Amino acid sequence: MVRIHEFVDEGLGHSSYVIDLADGTGAVIDPPRFPISQEALAEREHLELRWTIDTHSHADYVTGSPALGARAHATFVAPGASRLETPHRAVSDGERVALSASVAIVAIATPGHTPDHHAYLLEEDGRPVGLFTGGSLMVGTVGRTDLCGPELAVPLAHEMFRSLRRFDDLPDELTVYPTHGAGSFCSAPGAAERISTLGRERRTNPLLLEPSEDAFVEHLVAGFGTFPSYFARLPELNRRGPRRYDSLPVLDRLGADEIEAKIAAGAQVVDVRPFVAFGAGHIAGSLSNTLRPVFASWLGWLVDPERPLVFVLGDDQDRGELVRRCLDIGHERLVGELDGGIDAWTASGRGLATIPVVDIAGLVPPVLDVRQANEYAAGHVPGAINVEVAAVPGAAGALPAGALTVMCGHGERAMTAASLLVAGGNHQV
Structure with a gap:
Protein backbone atom coordinates (compact mmCIF):
# COMPACT_ATOMS: atom_id res chain seq x y z
CA MET A 1 0.00 0.00 0.00
CA GLY A 241 15.21 26.26 -15.44
CA PRO A 242 16.82 27.61 -12.27
CA ARG A 243 20.52 27.47 -11.51
CA ARG A 244 21.47 24.17 -9.88
CA TYR A 245 23.56 23.82 -6.74
CA ASP A 246 25.41 20.67 -5.74
CA SER A 247 25.13 21.77 -2.12
CA LEU A 248 23.88 24.71 -0.12
CA PRO A 249 26.34 27.62 -0.53
CA VAL A 250 28.11 29.07 2.51
CA LEU A 251 28.21 32.83 3.11
CA ASP A 252 31.61 34.49 2.94
CA ARG A 253 32.61 36.22 6.18
CA LEU A 254 33.56 39.83 5.52
CA GLY A 255 35.26 42.37 7.76
CA ALA A 256 33.81 45.79 8.49
CA ASP A 257 36.02 47.45 5.85
CA GLU A 258 34.83 44.98 3.22
CA ILE A 259 31.19 45.46 4.21
CA GLU A 260 31.58 49.24 3.96
CA ALA A 261 33.09 48.86 0.49
CA LYS A 262 30.24 46.59 -0.61
CA ILE A 263 27.70 49.15 0.64
CA ALA A 264 29.50 51.90 -1.29
CA ALA A 265 29.29 49.71 -4.41
CA GLY A 266 25.51 49.35 -4.04
CA ALA A 267 24.97 46.33 -1.80
CA GLN A 268 21.96 46.23 0.51
CA VAL A 269 22.57 45.36 4.15
CA VAL A 270 19.87 42.99 5.43
CA ASP A 271 19.91 42.66 9.21
CA VAL A 272 18.16 39.42 10.18
CA ARG A 273 18.48 39.73 13.95
CA PRO A 274 15.35 40.02 16.12
CA PHE A 275 13.72 43.42 15.69
CA VAL A 276 14.47 44.56 19.25
CA ALA A 277 18.18 43.94 18.70
CA PHE A 278 18.01 45.82 15.39
CA GLY A 279 16.34 48.78 17.09
CA ALA A 280 19.04 48.87 19.76
CA GLY A 281 21.77 49.33 17.16
CA HIS A 282 22.31 48.64 13.46
CA ILE A 283 24.32 49.75 10.44
CA ALA A 284 22.73 52.90 9.03
CA GLY A 285 20.65 52.16 5.93
CA SER A 286 20.09 48.51 6.85
CA LEU A 287 16.84 46.73 6.11
CA SER A 288 15.41 44.94 9.13
CA ASN A 289 13.99 41.55 8.15
CA THR A 290 14.11 39.10 11.03
CA LEU A 291 15.04 35.54 10.04
CA ARG A 292 11.79 33.64 10.56
CA PRO A 293 9.54 31.45 8.42
CA VAL A 294 8.15 34.41 6.40
CA PHE A 295 11.59 35.99 5.87
CA ALA A 296 11.77 34.99 2.20
CA SER A 297 8.40 36.48 1.25
CA TRP A 298 9.36 39.90 2.63
CA LEU A 299 12.84 39.80 1.13
CA GLY A 300 11.39 39.03 -2.29
CA TRP A 301 8.75 41.71 -1.88
CA LEU A 302 11.12 44.51 -0.84
CA VAL A 303 14.53 43.94 -2.44
CA ASP A 304 15.53 43.85 -6.11
CA PRO A 305 16.88 40.34 -6.86
CA GLU A 306 19.74 41.90 -8.84
CA ARG A 307 20.98 43.88 -5.86
CA PRO A 308 23.91 42.30 -3.98
CA LEU A 309 23.08 41.41 -0.38
CA VAL A 310 25.24 41.46 2.73
CA PHE A 311 23.85 40.21 6.02
CA VAL A 312 24.12 40.90 9.72
CA LEU A 313 23.23 37.89 11.89
CA GLY A 314 23.13 37.06 15.57
CA ASP A 315 25.48 34.43 16.97
CA ASP A 316 22.80 31.76 17.31
CA GLN A 317 21.08 32.23 13.94
CA ASP A 318 21.16 29.50 11.30
CA ARG A 319 23.26 30.57 8.32
CA GLY A 320 22.11 27.61 6.27
CA GLU A 321 18.47 28.50 6.79
CA LEU A 322 19.16 32.08 5.71
CA VAL A 323 20.88 31.01 2.49
CA ARG A 324 18.20 28.44 1.69
CA ARG A 325 15.37 30.91 2.20
CA CYS A 326 17.05 33.46 -0.08
CA LEU A 327 17.64 30.91 -2.83
CA ASP A 328 14.11 29.51 -2.45
CA ILE A 329 12.79 32.71 -4.01
CA GLY A 330 15.60 33.25 -6.50
CA HIS A 331 17.79 35.75 -4.66
CA GLU A 332 21.21 34.54 -5.80
CA ARG A 333 23.48 37.55 -5.18
CA LEU A 334 24.49 36.70 -1.63
CA VAL A 335 27.79 38.50 -1.09
CA GLY A 336 28.49 37.56 2.52
CA GLU A 337 27.91 38.34 6.18
CA LEU A 338 29.56 40.68 8.68
CA ASP A 339 32.17 38.53 10.39
CA GLY A 340 31.76 38.88 14.14
CA GLY A 341 28.31 40.40 13.86
CA ILE A 342 27.30 43.88 14.94
CA ASP A 343 29.95 43.92 17.68
CA ALA A 344 32.64 43.76 15.00
CA TRP A 345 31.18 46.87 13.39
CA THR A 346 31.43 48.88 16.62
CA ALA A 347 34.84 47.40 17.42
CA SER A 348 36.07 48.90 14.15
CA GLY A 349 35.18 52.35 15.46
CA ARG A 350 32.03 52.74 13.39
CA GLY A 351 28.80 54.03 14.87
CA LEU A 352 25.30 52.53 14.97
CA ALA A 353 21.87 53.90 14.18
CA THR A 354 18.96 53.19 16.52
CA ILE A 355 15.16 53.02 16.35
CA PRO A 356 13.30 53.14 19.69
CA VAL A 357 10.90 50.29 20.50
CA VAL A 358 7.82 51.20 22.58
CA ASP A 359 4.93 49.18 23.98
CA ILE A 360 1.26 49.86 23.30
CA ALA A 361 1.09 52.35 26.17
CA GLY A 362 3.80 54.36 24.48
CA LEU A 363 2.02 54.85 21.16
CA VAL A 364 2.21 58.50 20.15
CA PRO A 365 0.21 59.76 17.15
CA PRO A 366 0.47 59.80 14.25
CA VAL A 367 0.45 55.99 14.08
CA LEU A 368 1.30 54.08 10.91
CA ASP A 369 -0.19 50.57 10.85
CA VAL A 370 1.70 48.49 8.27
CA ARG A 371 -0.38 45.30 8.44
CA GLN A 372 -2.29 43.91 5.45
CA ALA A 373 -5.54 45.68 4.64
CA ASN A 374 -7.67 42.75 5.84
CA GLU A 375 -5.87 42.74 9.20
CA TYR A 376 -6.43 46.48 9.58
CA ALA A 377 -10.11 46.10 8.70
CA ALA A 378 -10.52 43.47 11.41
CA GLY A 379 -9.44 45.96 14.09
CA HIS A 380 -6.99 48.83 14.52
CA VAL A 381 -5.89 51.68 16.75
CA PRO A 382 -8.29 54.61 16.25
CA GLY A 383 -6.82 57.14 13.86
CA ALA A 384 -4.03 54.87 12.65
CA ILE A 385 -3.02 55.25 9.00
CA ASN A 386 -2.87 51.95 7.10
CA VAL A 387 -0.10 51.46 4.53
CA GLU A 388 1.07 47.90 3.93
CA VAL A 389 4.80 47.31 4.42
CA ALA A 390 5.62 46.88 0.74
CA ALA A 391 3.86 50.14 -0.13
CA VAL A 392 5.68 52.22 2.51
CA PRO A 393 8.58 53.46 0.32
CA GLY A 394 6.19 54.72 -2.34
CA ALA A 395 3.85 56.31 0.20
CA ALA A 396 6.52 57.96 2.34
CA GLY A 397 6.04 61.39 0.77
CA ALA A 398 2.32 61.39 1.59
CA LEU A 399 2.75 60.49 5.25
CA PRO A 400 2.54 63.14 7.98
CA ALA A 401 5.74 65.12 8.42
CA GLY A 402 7.78 64.64 11.56
CA ALA A 403 7.94 61.67 13.88
CA LEU A 404 5.84 58.55 13.27
CA THR A 405 5.04 55.57 15.46
CA VAL A 406 4.99 52.43 13.30
CA MET A 407 3.11 49.31 14.38
CA CYS A 408 2.03 45.87 13.15
CA GLY A 409 0.86 42.70 14.85
CA HIS A 410 4.08 41.51 16.50
CA GLY A 411 6.86 43.99 15.74
CA GLU A 412 8.82 42.50 12.85
CA ARG A 413 6.93 44.20 10.03
CA ALA A 414 6.83 47.50 11.93
CA MET A 415 10.61 47.48 12.25
CA THR A 416 10.95 46.57 8.58
CA ALA A 417 8.79 49.56 7.65
CA ALA A 418 10.62 51.81 10.09
CA SER A 419 13.96 50.80 8.59
CA LEU A 420 12.65 51.62 5.11
CA LEU A 421 11.44 55.04 6.22
CA VAL A 422 14.68 55.91 7.99
CA ALA A 423 16.80 54.67 5.08
CA GLY A 424 14.74 56.94 2.82
CA GLY A 425 15.70 59.89 5.00
CA ASN A 426 12.15 61.15 5.29
CA HIS A 427 11.04 60.34 8.81
CA GLN A 428 11.96 59.98 12.44
CA VAL A 429 10.33 56.82 13.81
Whole structure:
Protein backbone atom coordinates (compact mmCIF):
# COMPACT_ATOMS: atom_id res chain seq x y z
CA MET A 1 0.00 0.00 0.00
CA VAL A 2 1.31 3.45 -0.90
CA ARG A 3 2.17 5.88 1.88
CA ILE A 4 2.15 9.65 1.49
CA HIS A 5 4.43 11.89 3.55
CA GLU A 6 3.75 15.64 3.79
CA PHE A 7 6.42 18.33 4.13
CA VAL A 8 5.32 21.86 5.02
CA ASP A 9 7.17 25.14 4.62
CA GLU A 10 5.16 27.33 6.99
CA GLY A 11 6.74 30.53 5.70
CA LEU A 12 5.72 30.02 2.08
CA GLY A 13 2.55 28.13 2.97
CA HIS A 14 3.80 25.34 0.71
CA SER A 15 3.31 21.59 1.01
CA SER A 16 5.23 18.98 -0.93
CA TYR A 17 4.75 15.24 -0.72
CA VAL A 18 6.78 12.08 -1.00
CA ILE A 19 4.83 9.05 -2.22
CA ASP A 20 6.26 5.75 -1.02
CA LEU A 21 5.29 3.43 -3.88
CA ALA A 22 5.72 0.32 -1.68
CA ASP A 23 8.33 -1.22 -3.97
CA GLY A 24 11.44 0.58 -2.78
CA THR A 25 10.86 3.59 -5.02
CA GLY A 26 9.21 6.95 -4.51
CA ALA A 27 7.88 10.08 -6.16
CA VAL A 28 7.97 13.71 -5.01
CA ILE A 29 5.15 16.16 -5.69
CA ASP A 30 6.08 19.87 -6.01
CA PRO A 31 9.50 19.72 -4.30
CA PRO A 32 11.11 22.94 -3.04
CA ARG A 33 14.41 24.12 -4.47
CA PHE A 34 16.34 22.29 -1.76
CA PRO A 35 14.31 19.15 -0.90
CA ILE A 36 16.58 18.34 2.03
CA SER A 37 13.88 16.82 4.24
CA GLN A 38 12.37 14.87 1.36
CA GLU A 39 15.69 13.31 0.41
CA ALA A 40 16.47 12.58 4.06
CA LEU A 41 13.20 10.66 4.33
CA ALA A 42 14.02 8.72 1.18
CA GLU A 43 17.38 7.77 2.65
CA ARG A 44 15.84 6.68 5.97
CA GLU A 45 13.16 4.65 4.24
CA HIS A 46 15.56 3.27 1.61
CA LEU A 47 13.54 4.78 -1.22
CA GLU A 48 14.93 5.45 -4.66
CA LEU A 49 13.28 8.67 -5.85
CA ARG A 50 12.43 7.88 -9.46
CA TRP A 51 9.85 10.60 -10.10
CA THR A 52 9.54 14.32 -9.39
CA ILE A 53 6.26 15.92 -10.40
CA ASP A 54 5.16 19.57 -10.65
CA THR A 55 1.52 20.61 -10.73
CA HIS A 56 2.08 24.03 -12.33
CA SER A 57 4.54 26.86 -12.96
CA HIS A 58 5.20 28.11 -9.45
CA ALA A 59 5.29 31.82 -8.67
CA ASP A 60 6.04 31.63 -4.95
CA TYR A 61 9.19 29.51 -4.95
CA VAL A 62 11.88 28.08 -7.21
CA THR A 63 11.04 24.52 -8.16
CA GLY A 64 13.38 21.76 -7.06
CA SER A 65 12.28 19.30 -9.72
CA PRO A 66 14.94 19.93 -12.40
CA ALA A 67 17.82 19.63 -9.93
CA LEU A 68 16.29 16.66 -8.12
CA GLY A 69 15.64 14.94 -11.42
CA ALA A 70 19.27 15.37 -12.47
CA ARG A 71 20.72 14.46 -9.07
CA ALA A 72 18.56 11.38 -8.46
CA HIS A 73 18.27 10.36 -12.14
CA ALA A 74 14.52 10.74 -11.68
CA THR A 75 11.97 11.52 -14.37
CA PHE A 76 10.62 15.07 -14.09
CA VAL A 77 6.91 15.19 -14.95
CA ALA A 78 5.20 18.52 -15.68
CA PRO A 79 2.21 19.86 -17.62
CA GLY A 80 2.94 20.22 -21.30
CA ALA A 81 1.39 23.68 -21.22
CA SER A 82 4.20 24.84 -18.91
CA ARG A 83 6.54 24.87 -21.96
CA LEU A 84 9.59 24.09 -19.85
CA GLU A 85 13.07 24.40 -21.32
CA THR A 86 14.56 21.87 -18.90
CA PRO A 87 14.51 18.10 -19.58
CA HIS A 88 11.15 16.68 -18.51
CA ARG A 89 8.27 14.45 -19.49
CA ALA A 90 5.42 16.69 -20.62
CA VAL A 91 1.98 15.28 -19.87
CA SER A 92 -1.41 16.29 -21.18
CA ASP A 93 -4.95 16.08 -19.88
CA GLY A 94 -6.03 12.50 -19.18
CA GLU A 95 -2.55 11.05 -19.61
CA ARG A 96 -1.76 8.16 -17.29
CA VAL A 97 1.79 7.77 -15.97
CA ALA A 98 2.71 4.43 -14.41
CA LEU A 99 4.92 5.17 -11.41
CA SER A 100 5.30 1.47 -10.56
CA ALA A 101 3.71 -1.84 -11.46
CA SER A 102 0.63 -1.03 -9.34
CA VAL A 103 0.62 2.77 -8.91
CA ALA A 104 -0.11 5.49 -11.45
CA ILE A 105 -1.06 9.13 -11.67
CA VAL A 106 -3.62 10.54 -14.08
CA ALA A 107 -3.18 14.16 -15.19
CA ILE A 108 -6.29 16.33 -14.91
CA ALA A 109 -6.02 19.71 -16.63
CA THR A 110 -7.32 22.24 -14.11
CA PRO A 111 -6.51 25.75 -15.36
CA GLY A 112 -7.45 28.60 -13.08
CA HIS A 113 -4.70 29.26 -10.58
CA THR A 114 -2.41 29.24 -13.62
CA PRO A 115 -3.26 28.48 -17.26
CA ASP A 116 -0.99 25.40 -17.27
CA HIS A 117 -2.26 23.84 -14.02
CA HIS A 118 -2.72 20.08 -13.54
CA ALA A 119 -4.10 18.08 -10.67
CA TYR A 120 -2.97 14.46 -10.41
CA LEU A 121 -5.21 11.58 -9.41
CA LEU A 122 -3.19 8.88 -7.63
CA GLU A 123 -4.34 5.33 -8.37
CA GLU A 124 -3.28 2.05 -6.80
CA ASP A 125 -4.39 -1.14 -8.54
CA GLY A 126 -6.78 1.02 -10.55
CA ARG A 127 -8.48 2.55 -7.48
CA PRO A 128 -8.28 6.28 -6.63
CA VAL A 129 -6.31 6.74 -3.40
CA GLY A 130 -5.42 10.44 -3.43
CA LEU A 131 -5.79 13.69 -5.33
CA PHE A 132 -2.90 16.14 -5.57
CA THR A 133 -4.65 19.42 -6.30
CA GLY A 134 -1.70 21.83 -6.35
CA GLY A 135 -3.13 25.34 -6.48
CA SER A 136 -6.67 24.42 -7.51
CA LEU A 137 -8.77 22.99 -4.66
CA MET A 138 -7.44 23.79 -1.19
CA VAL A 139 -8.77 23.38 2.33
CA GLY A 140 -11.65 25.81 2.69
CA THR A 141 -10.74 27.78 -0.41
CA VAL A 142 -9.20 27.58 -3.89
CA GLY A 143 -6.13 29.09 -5.53
CA ARG A 144 -6.17 32.75 -6.42
CA THR A 145 -6.45 33.55 -10.11
CA ASP A 146 -4.81 36.96 -10.33
CA LEU A 147 -1.14 35.98 -10.16
CA CYS A 148 -0.75 35.96 -13.95
CA GLY A 149 -2.01 39.55 -14.15
CA PRO A 150 -5.08 41.44 -12.94
CA GLU A 151 -6.62 41.32 -16.40
CA LEU A 152 -6.73 37.51 -16.17
CA ALA A 153 -8.21 37.30 -12.68
CA VAL A 154 -11.84 37.02 -13.79
CA PRO A 155 -11.30 34.84 -16.91
CA LEU A 156 -9.16 32.42 -14.89
CA ALA A 157 -11.72 32.43 -12.07
CA HIS A 158 -14.28 31.16 -14.59
CA GLU A 159 -11.74 28.53 -15.67
CA MET A 160 -11.25 27.58 -12.01
CA PHE A 161 -14.98 27.05 -11.56
CA ARG A 162 -15.08 24.69 -14.54
CA SER A 163 -11.88 22.93 -13.47
CA LEU A 164 -13.28 22.10 -10.04
CA ARG A 165 -16.27 20.42 -11.70
CA ARG A 166 -13.82 17.86 -13.07
CA PHE A 167 -13.60 16.35 -9.58
CA ASP A 168 -17.38 15.79 -9.38
CA ASP A 169 -17.23 12.08 -10.22
CA LEU A 170 -14.56 11.28 -7.64
CA PRO A 171 -15.62 9.76 -4.29
CA ASP A 172 -16.23 11.81 -1.14
CA GLU A 173 -13.70 9.82 0.87
CA LEU A 174 -10.82 10.66 -1.50
CA THR A 175 -8.06 12.55 0.32
CA VAL A 176 -7.10 15.94 -1.11
CA TYR A 177 -3.42 16.96 -0.95
CA PRO A 178 -3.01 20.63 -1.96
CA THR A 179 0.34 22.29 -2.56
CA HIS A 180 -0.73 25.70 -1.28
CA GLY A 181 -2.42 26.31 2.05
CA ALA A 182 -2.45 28.47 5.16
CA GLY A 183 0.23 31.15 4.96
CA SER A 184 0.47 31.05 1.17
CA PHE A 185 -0.05 34.21 -0.87
CA CYS A 186 -1.14 31.85 -3.68
CA SER A 187 -4.42 31.00 -1.98
CA ALA A 188 -7.56 32.95 -1.32
CA PRO A 189 -8.34 33.13 2.43
CA GLY A 190 -9.03 29.62 3.73
CA ALA A 191 -8.66 27.23 6.65
CA ALA A 192 -5.60 26.43 8.75
CA GLU A 193 -5.67 22.71 7.90
CA ARG A 194 -3.62 21.55 4.94
CA ILE A 195 -5.16 18.17 3.98
CA SER A 196 -8.85 17.36 3.55
CA THR A 197 -11.24 15.08 1.68
CA LEU A 198 -13.44 15.82 -1.30
CA GLY A 199 -16.52 15.16 0.81
CA ARG A 200 -15.52 17.63 3.47
CA GLU A 201 -14.78 20.30 0.89
CA ARG A 202 -18.09 19.70 -0.85
CA ARG A 203 -19.89 20.19 2.46
CA THR A 204 -17.91 23.09 3.93
CA ASN A 205 -15.83 24.97 1.36
CA PRO A 206 -17.58 28.35 0.95
CA LEU A 207 -16.55 28.64 -2.69
CA LEU A 208 -17.85 25.19 -3.61
CA LEU A 209 -21.15 26.08 -1.95
CA GLU A 210 -21.78 29.08 -4.19
CA PRO A 211 -24.97 28.52 -6.23
CA SER A 212 -23.65 29.58 -9.64
CA GLU A 213 -20.52 30.20 -11.66
CA ASP A 214 -21.00 33.97 -11.48
CA ALA A 215 -21.44 33.88 -7.70
CA PHE A 216 -18.31 31.73 -7.40
CA VAL A 217 -16.27 34.18 -9.47
CA GLU A 218 -17.53 37.22 -7.58
CA HIS A 219 -16.77 35.57 -4.22
CA LEU A 220 -13.31 34.44 -5.29
CA VAL A 221 -11.96 37.68 -6.76
CA ALA A 222 -13.36 39.75 -3.87
CA GLY A 223 -11.05 37.93 -1.45
CA PHE A 224 -7.74 38.76 -3.11
CA GLY A 225 -5.24 40.83 -1.16
CA THR A 226 -1.79 41.97 -2.20
CA PHE A 227 0.96 39.47 -2.98
CA PRO A 228 4.77 39.68 -3.19
CA SER A 229 6.18 41.41 -6.24
CA TYR A 230 8.68 38.60 -6.86
CA PHE A 231 5.77 36.38 -7.96
CA ALA A 232 5.94 38.16 -11.33
CA ARG A 233 9.38 36.80 -12.22
CA LEU A 234 9.56 33.25 -10.81
CA PRO A 235 7.28 31.52 -13.35
CA GLU A 236 9.65 32.48 -16.16
CA LEU A 237 12.71 31.54 -14.09
CA ASN A 238 11.12 28.15 -13.42
CA ARG A 239 10.19 27.75 -17.08
CA ARG A 240 13.77 28.38 -18.22
CA GLY A 241 15.21 26.26 -15.44
CA PRO A 242 16.82 27.61 -12.27
CA ARG A 243 20.52 27.47 -11.51
CA ARG A 244 21.47 24.17 -9.88
CA TYR A 245 23.56 23.82 -6.74
CA ASP A 246 25.41 20.67 -5.74
CA SER A 247 25.13 21.77 -2.12
CA LEU A 248 23.88 24.71 -0.12
CA PRO A 249 26.34 27.62 -0.53
CA VAL A 250 28.11 29.07 2.51
CA LEU A 251 28.21 32.83 3.11
CA ASP A 252 31.61 34.49 2.94
CA ARG A 253 32.61 36.22 6.18
CA LEU A 254 33.56 39.83 5.52
CA GLY A 255 35.26 42.37 7.76
CA ALA A 256 33.81 45.79 8.49
CA ASP A 257 36.02 47.45 5.85
CA GLU A 258 34.83 44.98 3.22
CA ILE A 259 31.19 45.46 4.21
CA GLU A 260 31.58 49.24 3.96
CA ALA A 261 33.09 48.86 0.49
CA LYS A 262 30.24 46.59 -0.61
CA ILE A 263 27.70 49.15 0.64
CA ALA A 264 29.50 51.90 -1.29
CA ALA A 265 29.29 49.71 -4.41
CA GLY A 266 25.51 49.35 -4.04
CA ALA A 267 24.97 46.33 -1.80
CA GLN A 268 21.96 46.23 0.51
CA VAL A 269 22.57 45.36 4.15
CA VAL A 270 19.87 42.99 5.43
CA ASP A 271 19.91 42.66 9.21
CA VAL A 272 18.16 39.42 10.18
CA ARG A 273 18.48 39.73 13.95
CA PRO A 274 15.35 40.02 16.12
CA PHE A 275 13.72 43.42 15.69
CA VAL A 276 14.47 44.56 19.25
CA ALA A 277 18.18 43.94 18.70
CA PHE A 278 18.01 45.82 15.39
CA GLY A 279 16.34 48.78 17.09
CA ALA A 280 19.04 48.87 19.76
CA GLY A 281 21.77 49.33 17.16
CA HIS A 282 22.31 48.64 13.46
CA ILE A 283 24.32 49.75 10.44
CA ALA A 284 22.73 52.90 9.03
CA GLY A 285 20.65 52.16 5.93
CA SER A 286 20.09 48.51 6.85
CA LEU A 287 16.84 46.73 6.11
CA SER A 288 15.41 44.94 9.13
CA ASN A 289 13.99 41.55 8.15
CA THR A 290 14.11 39.10 11.03
CA LEU A 291 15.04 35.54 10.04
CA ARG A 292 11.79 33.64 10.56
CA PRO A 293 9.54 31.45 8.42
CA VAL A 294 8.15 34.41 6.40
CA PHE A 295 11.59 35.99 5.87
CA ALA A 296 11.77 34.99 2.20
CA SER A 297 8.40 36.48 1.25
CA TRP A 298 9.36 39.90 2.63
CA LEU A 299 12.84 39.80 1.13
CA GLY A 300 11.39 39.03 -2.29
CA TRP A 301 8.75 41.71 -1.88
CA LEU A 302 11.12 44.51 -0.84
CA VAL A 303 14.53 43.94 -2.44
CA ASP A 304 15.53 43.85 -6.11
CA PRO A 305 16.88 40.34 -6.86
CA GLU A 306 19.74 41.90 -8.84
CA ARG A 307 20.98 43.88 -5.86
CA PRO A 308 23.91 42.30 -3.98
CA LEU A 309 23.08 41.41 -0.38
CA VAL A 310 25.24 41.46 2.73
CA PHE A 311 23.85 40.21 6.02
CA VAL A 312 24.12 40.90 9.72
CA LEU A 313 23.23 37.89 11.89
CA GLY A 314 23.13 37.06 15.57
CA ASP A 315 25.48 34.43 16.97
CA ASP A 316 22.80 31.76 17.31
CA GLN A 317 21.08 32.23 13.94
CA ASP A 318 21.16 29.50 11.30
CA ARG A 319 23.26 30.57 8.32
CA GLY A 320 22.11 27.61 6.27
CA GLU A 321 18.47 28.50 6.79
CA LEU A 322 19.16 32.08 5.71
CA VAL A 323 20.88 31.01 2.49
CA ARG A 324 18.20 28.44 1.69
CA ARG A 325 15.37 30.91 2.20
CA CYS A 326 17.05 33.46 -0.08
CA LEU A 327 17.64 30.91 -2.83
CA ASP A 328 14.11 29.51 -2.45
CA ILE A 329 12.79 32.71 -4.01
CA GLY A 330 15.60 33.25 -6.50
CA HIS A 331 17.79 35.75 -4.66
CA GLU A 332 21.21 34.54 -5.80
CA ARG A 333 23.48 37.55 -5.18
CA LEU A 334 24.49 36.70 -1.63
CA VAL A 335 27.79 38.50 -1.09
CA GLY A 336 28.49 37.56 2.52
CA GLU A 337 27.91 38.34 6.18
CA LEU A 338 29.56 40.68 8.68
CA ASP A 339 32.17 38.53 10.39
CA GLY A 340 31.76 38.88 14.14
CA GLY A 341 28.31 40.40 13.86
CA ILE A 342 27.30 43.88 14.94
CA ASP A 343 29.95 43.92 17.68
CA ALA A 344 32.64 43.76 15.00
CA TRP A 345 31.18 46.87 13.39
CA THR A 346 31.43 48.88 16.62
CA ALA A 347 34.84 47.40 17.42
CA SER A 348 36.07 48.90 14.15
CA GLY A 349 35.18 52.35 15.46
CA ARG A 350 32.03 52.74 13.39
CA GLY A 351 28.80 54.03 14.87
CA LEU A 352 25.30 52.53 14.97
CA ALA A 353 21.87 53.90 14.18
CA THR A 354 18.96 53.19 16.52
CA ILE A 355 15.16 53.02 16.35
CA PRO A 356 13.30 53.14 19.69
CA VAL A 357 10.90 50.29 20.50
CA VAL A 358 7.82 51.20 22.58
CA ASP A 359 4.93 49.18 23.98
CA ILE A 360 1.26 49.86 23.30
CA ALA A 361 1.09 52.35 26.17
CA GLY A 362 3.80 54.36 24.48
CA LEU A 363 2.02 54.85 21.16
CA VAL A 364 2.21 58.50 20.15
CA PRO A 365 0.21 59.76 17.15
CA PRO A 366 0.47 59.80 14.25
CA VAL A 367 0.45 55.99 14.08
CA LEU A 368 1.30 54.08 10.91
CA ASP A 369 -0.19 50.57 10.85
CA VAL A 370 1.70 48.49 8.27
CA ARG A 371 -0.38 45.30 8.44
CA GLN A 372 -2.29 43.91 5.45
CA ALA A 373 -5.54 45.68 4.64
CA ASN A 374 -7.67 42.75 5.84
CA GLU A 375 -5.87 42.74 9.20
CA TYR A 376 -6.43 46.48 9.58
CA ALA A 377 -10.11 46.10 8.70
CA ALA A 378 -10.52 43.47 11.41
CA GLY A 379 -9.44 45.96 14.09
CA HIS A 380 -6.99 48.83 14.52
CA VAL A 381 -5.89 51.68 16.75
CA PRO A 382 -8.29 54.61 16.25
CA GLY A 383 -6.82 57.14 13.86
CA ALA A 384 -4.03 54.87 12.65
CA ILE A 385 -3.02 55.25 9.00
CA ASN A 386 -2.87 51.95 7.10
CA VAL A 387 -0.10 51.46 4.53
CA GLU A 388 1.07 47.90 3.93
CA VAL A 389 4.80 47.31 4.42
CA ALA A 390 5.62 46.88 0.74
CA ALA A 391 3.86 50.14 -0.13
CA VAL A 392 5.68 52.22 2.51
CA PRO A 393 8.58 53.46 0.32
CA GLY A 394 6.19 54.72 -2.34
CA ALA A 395 3.85 56.31 0.20
CA ALA A 396 6.52 57.96 2.34
CA GLY A 397 6.04 61.39 0.77
CA ALA A 398 2.32 61.39 1.59
CA LEU A 399 2.75 60.49 5.25
CA PRO A 400 2.54 63.14 7.98
CA ALA A 401 5.74 65.12 8.42
CA GLY A 402 7.78 64.64 11.56
CA ALA A 403 7.94 61.67 13.88
CA LEU A 404 5.84 58.55 13.27
CA THR A 405 5.04 55.57 15.46
CA VAL A 406 4.99 52.43 13.30
CA MET A 407 3.11 49.31 14.38
CA CYS A 408 2.03 45.87 13.15
CA GLY A 409 0.86 42.70 14.85
CA HIS A 410 4.08 41.51 16.50
CA GLY A 411 6.86 43.99 15.74
CA GLU A 412 8.82 42.50 12.85
CA ARG A 413 6.93 44.20 10.03
CA ALA A 414 6.83 47.50 11.93
CA MET A 415 10.61 47.48 12.25
CA THR A 416 10.95 46.57 8.58
CA ALA A 417 8.79 49.56 7.65
CA ALA A 418 10.62 51.81 10.09
CA SER A 419 13.96 50.80 8.59
CA LEU A 420 12.65 51.62 5.11
CA LEU A 421 11.44 55.04 6.22
CA VAL A 422 14.68 55.91 7.99
CA ALA A 423 16.80 54.67 5.08
CA GLY A 424 14.74 56.94 2.82
CA GLY A 425 15.70 59.89 5.00
CA ASN A 426 12.15 61.15 5.29
CA HIS A 427 11.04 60.34 8.81
CA GLN A 428 11.96 59.98 12.44
CA VAL A 429 10.33 56.82 13.81
